[in-house]
Structures are given as C-alpha cells and as structure tokens.
Amino acid sequence: DAFMAEQAQRRAAATKACEQIIEKLQALLGKVCKDVTTRAKITDAPKESALDPQPAVTLRGKSKSLFAARMEAEEKAAAVRRAQAEAEMLGDFIRLADYMAVSACYALVTETAECFLSSLLSPPGKAGVWVTSVSFAPGEMAFSPDLPHFQEAIAAMLEGMVTTVHAVPRVLYMRQFKPYFLSGRAEGPDAARILRASTRFERVQREAEAVMEEDFTRAAQYAEIFEDYRAIHEFGETWDFDAYSEAQAAATVQDAVATFRDDTAKLNRWYRDLDRMKLFGAERNLQINSKTLKNSLIPVTTRVLDNLRGLLLAVGRDRATASLSEYSSKARDLGEQPRQVADFAGP
Numbered sequence: 001d002a003f004m005a006e007q008a009q010r011r012a013a014a015t016k017a018c019e020q021i022i023e024k025l026q027a028l029l030g031k032v033c034k035d036v037t038t039r040a041k042i043t044d045a046p047k048e049s050a051l052d053p054q055p056a057v058t059l060r061g062k063s064k065s066l067f068a069a070r071m072e073a074e075e076k077a078a079a080v081r082r083a084q085a086e087a088e089m090l091g092d093f094i095r096l097a098d099y100m101a102v103s104a105c106y107a108l109v110t111e112t113a114e115c116f117l118s119s120l121l122s123p124p125g126k127a128g129v130w131v132t133s134v135s136f137a138p139g140e141m142a143f144s145p146d147l148p149h150f151q152e153a154i155a156a157m158l159e160g161m162v163t164t165v166h167a168v169p170r171v172l173y174m175r176q177f178k179p180y181f182l183s184g185r186a187e188g189p190d191a192a193r194i195l196r197a198s199t200r201f202e203r204v205q206r207e208a209e210a211v212m213e214e215d216f217t218r219a220a221q222y223a224e225i226f227e228d229y230r231a232i233h234e235f236g237e238t239w240d241f242d243a244y245s246e247a248q249a250a251a252t253v254q255d256a257v258a259t260f261r262d263d264t265a266k267l268n269r270w271y272r273d274l275d276r277m278k279l280f281g282a283e284r285n286l287q288i289n290s291k292t293l294k295n296s297l298i299p300v301t302t303r304v305l306d307n308l309r310g311l312l313l314a315v316g317r318d319r320a321t322a323s324l325s326e327y328s329s330k331a332r333d334l335g336e337q338p339r340q341v342a343d344f345a346g347p
Contacts, residue, residue: 039083098172105165128287141223166192218283236300
C-alpha cells in the first residue's frame with residue numbers, strides 16, 4: 001500500500017511536469033505560427049513597374065541605384081513566397097512536434113520501466129525492497145502480502161505509467177492550431193496504444209512477474225526453517241483446557257504428576273526455542289518478517305503455562321483436601337475405643 005501511494009505521488013508529479021513542458025511547447029509553436037503567418041501576409045511585393053528602367057531612387061538623402069532597388073524588391077518577394085510556403089507546412093510542423101512529444105513519452109515510460117526491472121534484478125541493498133510476513137497455513141508456509149498481491153501492484157504501477165502519458169495534453173488537438181490543418185482534421189498516434197503493443201514494454205511486464213515468482217520461491221525455501229515451530233502452532237490450535245483438566249482430575253497422582261512435569265518441560269523448551277527464533281530474512285527484493293509469527297506463538301506457551309500452573313495448584317489443592325478428608329476419617333475410625341470384647345477381635 002505504501003509503495004502504491006508513493007507511485008501515485010510520483011505519477012502526479014510527472015503529470016504536472018509534462019503539462020508544464022507541453023505548455024512551453026504550445027507557446028513556442030504559437031509564436032512560430034504567428035511569425036510565419038504574419039510574414040506570409042505582407043503585400044508589398046515588387047510590381048512589374050518596379051523592374052522597368054527608372055532613374056536612381058533617393059532614400060534618406062542617399063541615392064539608390066535601379067539595380068539595388070530591383071534586387072531589394074526581388075528579395076522581399078522571395079521572402080513572402082517562402083513565408084507562404086512555410087505557412088502551408090505549419091500543419092505538418094505542428095504534427096511533427098506532437099509526434100516528437102509522443103515519442104518522448106514512449107521513451108520515458110519504456111526506459112523507466114526497464115530501469116525498474118533492472119532494480120528488481122539487482123536491488124540496491126540487501127535488506128529487501130518490500131516486506132512480507134510469514135505464517136502457518138495447512139501444509140505450507142503462507143505470506144502476507146502474497147505473490148499475487150505484488151504482481152498486481154507492479155502491473156497497476158506499469159499501467160498507471162501508461163495512463164499518465166495518455167493524459168498528457170496533445171498540441172495536435174489544441175483548438176488554436178486547428179486552422180493550420182488544411183484538411184480540417186488532425187489525427188496522430190496514441191501513446192498508450194503504442195506502449196501496450198510494445199514488445200519492450202511487454203517484456204518488462206513479463207520479466208517483472210518472473211522476478212517476483214522467483215523471489216517468492218526463494219522465500220518459501222527460506223521459510224522452511226519455521227516448520228520446526230509448527231508443533232507449537234498446532235498445539236495452540238487444538239489444546240483444550242477443559243478436557244485437559246478433566247483428564248488430570250481422573251488420572252492417578254503418579255500419572256498426573258508425570259503429565260504435568262512433561263508438559264511443563266515441553267512448553268518451557270518451546271519458549272526457549274522461540275526466544276532464539278530468527279525475526280527477519282531477505283531474499284533479493286523481499287524482506288521476510290517472522291516477528292509476527294513469533295508474536296503469535298509466544299502467547300501459546302505463556303497462556304498454557306499459566307493455565308498449567310493454575311491447574312496444578314487446583315489439582316494439588318483438591319487432592320490434598322481429599323487426602324486430608326480421608327486421613328481424618330481414618331483417624332476418627334482408629335480413635336474410637338472398643339466397648340465390647342468382640343470389637344477387639346473384629347467381626
């Protein structure tokens with residue numbers, strides 16, 4: 001979740017930066033279009049009479065030869081013709097600028113995605129990029145978040161990059177440039193469609209999924225060390241205090257004492273084992289957190305030990321009370337004095 005939130009923030013910042021760039025491009029294109037159209041509208045091209053033999057022209061007190069005046073007029077006419085030709089190409093010019101922007105967006109996304117894949121293959125640190133917690137599941141170790149969660153997060157991140165560039169404004173479709181398209185209709189490439197059809201982008205998606213699958217395979221192999229603690233988990237799932245209490249109450253003193261001694265020793269051994277339990281491990285991009293698993297097992301030992309201590313006191317008290325009652329009864333029987341001779345001999 002934190003990863004996705006950070007990616008959303010980065011995409012929002014990228015969107016803002018792209019919009020600012022397009023605004024600058026729009027301003028530059030508008031300036032160029034205005035300059036070209038202004039030059040193309042100049043009507044002071046030389047007329048035929050200007051090419052006829054004329055006396056020298058006087059300009060600001062200086063005499064200009066007929067040849068110089070004619071050359072100047074021809075240059076002005078050529079400039080107007082060039083400007084008019086450029087004006088006819090403004091639509092293509094705008095389309096080219098738009099295509100370059102789309103190409104830049106495509107390159108930005110693909111290069112960023114490839115950089116992300118490279119970081120997955122060779123993480124910068126040894127502690128892992130993402131944290132997943134290990135727990136017991138029937139017949140295997142489970143992880144949370146699991147593999148599908150990470151794969152979906154990566155796919156969503158890559159798709160978010162595509163939608164981000166798709167939302168970038170297009171100068172090709174801006175109203176102020178519509179008059180420059182002689183056909184009256186402007187069409188251009190779709191950056192999102194190009195990216196989704198790109199073999200480079202598809203390769204990044206495929207290999208990123210494969211990297212995460214391999215990381216979770218490694219994590220599953222690492223998590224096998226916690227199978228030694230499964231007995232504690234299963235004991236906590238199945239142990240019934242009431243049934244245990246009834247069994248101890250029905251057992252003989254010797255059996256009850258032996259059972260208490262063995263169970264207490266086993267729980268103390270489990271508690272010591274948990275104290276030495278490894279809390280964190282790393283498999284490339286994954287930091288495997290087993291602290292949560294340990295925290296779920298410790299209460300099993302402490303709770304059952306507390307129950308056993310209380311039950312031992314209760315059973316001991318009940319048995320001591322029963323023994324005292326039996327002893328008192330026997331003592332009363334032995335304390336009675338025979339009143340007849342036959343009582344001394346018995347029945």
